[in-house]
Amino acid sequence: MTEPLLSVRDLKKHYPIRKGLFNRQVGAARAVDGISFDIEEGETLGLVGESGCGKSTAASSVIRLEEPTSGEVVFNGNGRGSASRNPDGTHPNDVTEFDDDELMQFRRGAQMIFQDPSSSFDPRMSVGSAVGELLKVHGMSDRHRRRAIVEDLLERVGLSASDFDRYPHEFSGGQKQRIALARALVLNPDLIIADEPVSALDVSIQAEILSLIDDLQEEFGLSLLFISHDMSVIRQICDRVAVMYLGEIVEIGPVEEIFTNPQHPYTEALLSSIPTPDPRASVGGIELKGTVPSPTNPPSGCRFHTRCHKVIQPDGVDIDQDDWRGLLNFREKVITGEIDIDQVRENVAAGGSDPTDSEVRAEIRREFDISETVGDPDLEETLSEAMNLLLDDNAEMAGEFLSDEITTPCAQTEPETTVHAADHESACLRHEGRAAAEPNPADD
Amino acid sequence: MATEGSERFDQVDWSDLSRSGRFDLSINSIGMLLTTLPLALLAVYDTQFIGDRTPTFEFIGLDRTFEAVDFFFIFTLFLAFWYLVLPLYQNPRMTRYYWKEFKRNRPAVVSMVWLGIVFVGGIIGPLVMSAPQQELLVAYQPPVFTSVVESTPATCVGEVMNGRCHGTWEYPLGTTNAGRDVFTMIVYGMTISMQIAFITTTIVATIGITFGTLSAYSGGWVDEIMMRFVDIILSFPTFLMFLLILYIYGGGLGMFIVVFSLFAWGGTARYVRSKSLSISEEEFIKASRISGASTYQVIRGHVVPNVASSIITQLTLLIPGFLLFEAQLAFLGVGDSTVPSWGQLISAGRSDLSYAPWIVLAPGIVLFLTILAFNFLGDALLDALNPEAEAESE
Numbered sequence: 026m027t028e029p030l031l032s033v034r035d036l037k038k039h040y041p042i043r044k045g046l047f048n049r050q051v052g053a054a055r056a057v058d059g060i061s062f063d064i065e066e067g068e069t070l071g072l073v074g075e076s077g078c079g080k081s082t083a084a085s086s087v088i089r090l091e092e093p094t095s096g097e098v099v100f101n102g103n104g105r106g107s108a109s110r111n112p113d114g115t116h117p118n119d120v121t122e123f124d125d126d127e128l129m130q131f132r133r134g135a136q137m138i139f140q141d142p143s144s145s146f147d148p149r150m151s152v153g154s155a156v157g158e159l160l161k162v163h164g165m166s167d168r169h170r171r172r173a174i175v176e177d178l179l180e181r182v183g184l185s186a187s188d189f190d191r192y193p194h195e196f197s198g199g200q201k202q203r204i205a206l207a208r209a210l211v212l213n214p215d216l217i218i219a220d221e222p223v224s225a226l227d228v229s230i231q232a233e234i235l236s237l238i239d240d241l242q243e244e245f246g247l248s249l250l251f252i253s254h255d256m257s258v259i260r261q262i263c264d265r266v267a268v269m270y271l272g273e274i275v276e277i278g279p280v281e282e283i284f285t286n287p288q289h290p291y292t293e294a295l296l297s298s299i300p301t302p303d304p305r306a307s308v309g310g311i312e313l314k315g316t317v318p319s320p321t322n323p324p325s326g327c328r329f330h331t332r333c334h335k336v337i338q339p340d341g342v343d344i345d346q347d348d349w350r351g352l353l354n355f356r357e358k359v360i361t362g363e364i365d366i367d368q369v370r371e372n373v374a375a376g377g378s379d380p381t382d383s384e385v386r387a388e389i390r391r392e393f394d395i396s397e398t399v400g401d402p403d404l405e406e407t408l409s410e411a412m413n414l415l416l417d418d419n420a421e422m423a424g425e426f427l428s429d430e431i432t433t434p435c436a437q438t439e440p441e442t443t444v445h446a447a448d449h450e451s452a453c454l455r456h457e458g459r460a461a462a463e464p465n466p467a468d469d
Numbered sequence: 470m471a472t473e474g475s476e477r478f479d480q481v482d483w484s485d486l487s488r489s490g491r492f493d494l495s496i497n498s499i500g501m502l503l504t505t506l507p508l509a510l511l512a513v514y515d516t517q518f519i520g521d522r523t524p525t526f527e528f529i530g531l532d533r534t535f536e537a538v539d540f541f542f543i544f545t546l547f548l549a550f551w552y553l554v555l556p557l558y559q560n561p562r563m564t565r566y567y568w569k570e571f572k573r574n575r576p577a578v579v580s581m582v583w584l585g586i587v588f589v590g591g592i593i594g595p596l597v598m599s600a601p602q603q604e605l606l607v608a609y610q611p612p613v614f615t616s617v618v619e620s621t622p623a624t625c626v627g628e629v630m631n632g633r634c635h636g637t638w639e640y641p642l643g644t645t646n647a648g649r650d651v652f653t654m655i656v657y658g659m660t661i662s663m664q665i666a667f668i669t670t671t672i673v674a675t676i677g678i679t680f681g682t683l684s685a686y687s688g689g690w691v692d693e694i695m696m697r698f699v700d701i702i703l704s705f706p707t708f709l710m711f712l713l714i715l716y717i718y719g720g721g722l723g724m725f726i727v728v729f730s731l732f733a734w735g736g737t738a739r740y741v742r743s744k745s746l747s748i749s750e751e752e753f754i755k756a757s758r759i760s761g762a763s764t765y766q767v768i769r770g771h772v773v774p775n776v777a778s779s780i781i782t783q784l785t786l787l788i789p790g791f792l793l794f795e796a797q798l799a800f801l802g803v804g805d806s807t808v809p810s811w812g813q814l815i816s817a818g819r820s821d822l823s824y825a826p827w828i829v830l831a832p833g834i835v836l837f838l839t840i841l842a843f844n845f846l847g848d849a850l851l852d853a854l855n856p857e858a859e860a861e862s863e
C-alpha cells in the first residue's frame with residue numbers, strides 16, 4: 026500500500042479559557058479533540074458535522090493557520106514522499122514541526138478555499154492581483170509572467186482573462202468561488218482544503234462549482250479535504266466521509282458504505298435529515314433534541330449520549346427506547362436544575378383551575394415524551410419518587426436520587442473504534458464486542 | 470486572452486524562484502525615491518552649506534528661499550502623487566467606480582472644484598505673482614465694483630465719483646491698511662492652507678496608522694499600554710502646550726503644524742486599531758496568511774490599504790479643524806506673523822472693520838468656503854470609498 030498524501034494522527038486543538046487579573050487558565054474549549062484520518066492521492070475526504078463541532082478548526086489546524094495543541098499532520102506532497110520516521114519517533118514531514126522554509130514549501134503544497142465568497146477577497150485588490158499575490162509571495166517578481174499564468178488559470182476555472190483587472194464586488198458569489206478555486210490552484214498544490222465552499226451559494230450554482238472542482242481534481246490529480254454540513258453535497262463529491270461530533274470523529278468510511286449502512290446513531294440522524302424528493306416518504310426520521318454540548322465541558326463517556334436516540338439501557342432494563350431517552354433527558358434537566366416546578370404548575374394552571382399534583386406529573390411526562398407508565402416497574406417507581414421530591418420543591422435531592430438510580434453505560438465508558446468493513450470504522454458502544462464476530466451487522 | 474505558449478501554473482519550477490525577487494520595488498516606490506532624493510539633497514545643501522540668509526536658489530540666480538515647512542510640503546506632495554494619484558491612474562476600473570459613486574454627491578463635486586482651485590492657486594500662485602509689497606499710498610482701496618467714501622483710501626487709484634472712491638481691477642479685492650493687495654495675499658494664503666492640510670494629514674496618518682496597526686497586531690499588554698497612551702494624547706491640552714512652547718522657543722508655522730499634528734493622531738490611531746482588528750478577522754486575511762505571506766506583508770498589502778481608505782474621510786474632516794485653529798491663533802495674535810496666512814490677514818483687518826470690511830470679509834469667506842468644502846468632501850468620500858457595502862446592498 027502506498028503512503029497517504031496526508032495523514033492526520035490524534036490532532037487536538039484546545040483554546041485556553043483565561044480569567045482573572047493574571048490571565049490564569051481556567052479551562053479549555055476542546056474544539057478538536059484527537060482526530061485521525063488519511064487522505065490518499067487524488068482522493069476526496071468529506072468532513073461532516075453540525076455547526077460548532079470543530080470542522081473548520083480541524084481544517085485550519087491541518088493547514089497550520091492555527092497552531093494545533095498536539096498531534097501529528099504528516100504531509101507527503103511536494104515530492105517529500107517515502108520519508109521514514111526519525112529515531113525519536115517524530116516524522117520529517119510533520120507539518121506541525123515545520124520550520125519557516127519548510128512551511129513556505131508546504132504552502133505551495135496545500136491551499137484552502139473559504140466558505141464566504143464575499144469576504145474571501147480583498148475589496149481593494151483586483152482579483153488578478155489577489156490570485157497573483159501568491160505567486161509574488163513565493164518569489165515570482167516578473168509581473169508579466171504572473172499575469173500570463175493568472176489569466177490562463179482564470180480561463181480554466183470558467184472566467185475570462187479580461188476579468189483580471191476587475192474587482193471582487195463586480196462578481197457574483199459563484200464567480201468569486203471560481204476565483205477562490207483559481208487562487209487555491211495557482212501554486213499547483215497537491216491538497217486543497219475546502220471549508221464549506223458551496224454552502225453560501227444557490228443550489229444551481231452549487232452544482233456548477235462542484236462539477237468544476239471535480240473536473241479540476243481529475244485533471245491535476247488533486248486531493249481534497251471537503252468540509253460540509255450538507256450530506257447531499259458530500260455524497261456528490263466525496264470518496265470517503267468522516268463524521269465529526271464535538272471534536273471527535275465518530276464514524277469514517279467510504280461514502281456509499283456510510284450512506285447505505287451507517288453504523289453510528291449520529292450518522293443515522295444526519296442522514297435522516299436529507300430531504301427526499303418523494304412526498305410520501307416520511308420526512309425527517311430522527312430528530313436530535315437539544316443543542317451541541319459545549320466543547321468546554323464535553324459529556325463523559327460517549328460524547329453523543331446526551332442526544333443519542335439509541336442510547337444503551339443498562340443490563341436488566343428493557344423499556345421503550347423513547348421512554349428511556351425521555352428519562353435520561355429528565356434526569357439531565359433535574360441534575361442541572363433546569364426544571365422549574367413552579368413554572369410547570371403555572372403552565373398547567375393556564376388551562377383553567379388550580380393544578381393538581383397528578384396533572385403536573387402528566388405535564389412533565391408529556392414534556393419529556395415519557396409514556397403513562399414506564400415499562401419497567403423499578404424505573405417507574407424511581408420516576409414517581411423523583412417527581413414527588415420535585416413537587417416538594419426538593420430539586421437537589423431529586424437530582425441526586427436520579428443520578429444514582431438511572432444510569433447508562435454510554436455515560437461511563439468511552440467507546441473504542443470498531444471496524445465494520447474494510448476502511449469503515451465507527452466509535453459506538455453498541456458495536457463493541459460484536460464487531461469481531463459480526464463484521465457487518467445488519468443493524469435495524 | 471493569455472498569450473500563446475505562455476506557461477501554465479502547473480509548469481512553474483519553484484525551486485528556481487524561491488529566493489529571488491524579495492526586494493522588488495513597485496514603480497511608485499521607485500518614483501518616490503527618485504523624486505525625494507534631489508529634494509533631500511537640496512534640503513541638506515540649504516541647511517549645511519549656505520548661510521541662513523542666503524536664498525536657497527541663489528546658485529541658479531533665483532531669489533527664492535525654502536523653509537523647512539516648504540521642504541516638508543513638497544515631500545508630502547510627492548507622497549500624495551506617487552501613492553494616491555498614480556494608483557488611481559494605475560487602477561482605472563476602481564477609479565471609475567469611485568468617481569461614479571462620488572459624483573452622485575453634487576455639493577462634493579463643487580467642493581472638489583473649489584479645493585482644486587485653492588490647491589492650484591497655492592502651488593502656482595506664488596510662482597507667478599510677486600509677493601504683495603507694502604505701499605502706503607494705495608492703502609484701503611475698495612474691491613472692484615464697490616465704493617467707499619473718498620476719505621478712506623490715502624489716494625484713490627480708481628475713479629472718484631460723487632465723493633466716493635470706486636474699486637479697480639488692479640486691486641480686485643481691495644488693499645489692506647499697508648496697501649497690500651488682498652487678492653494676492655489670499656493666493657499666498659492658499660499655499661499656507663495647503664501646507665497645513667498636507668503636512669498635518671501626512672503626520673497624523675503616518676503616526677495613526679503605524680500606532681493603530683501595531684497596537685492591534687501586538688495585542689495583550691502592549692496593546693493596553695499603547696491605547697492608554699492614546700487616551701493621554703486625546704486628553705492633552707494641546708493649546709496650553711502650544712502656548713508654552715511659543716513662549717519658550719518662539720513659534721512659527723512649522724512649530725504650529727508639528728505641535729498640533731503630534732497631538733491630533735489619537736482618534737485616528739484608535740479608529741485604525743478597531744478597523745484593523747475587524748479586518749484581520751476577514752477571510753481574505755486568512756487566505757493571504759495561507760499563501761505564505763509574512764505578517765508584515767499581510768499588514769502592508771491588505772490591512773493598511775483597507776484601513777487607509779476608511780480613514781481618508783476622517784483625515785479630510787480633520788483638516789478644517791487645523792485651518793480654523795490657525796486662523797484663531799492668528800486672530801489672538803499668537804500665530805506666525807511672518808507667513809501670509811488667511812488668519813493673519815483677518816487679524817490685520819480687524820481694527821479697520823468699520824470702514825474697510827473687505828480686508829476681513831474676503832479671507833473670511835475664502836476660509837469659510839474652504840472649510841465647508843473639506844466637510845462636504847469628507848462626507849462624499851465616506852460614501853464613495855466603501856465598495857463592499859454598496860455591493861452587498863445591490
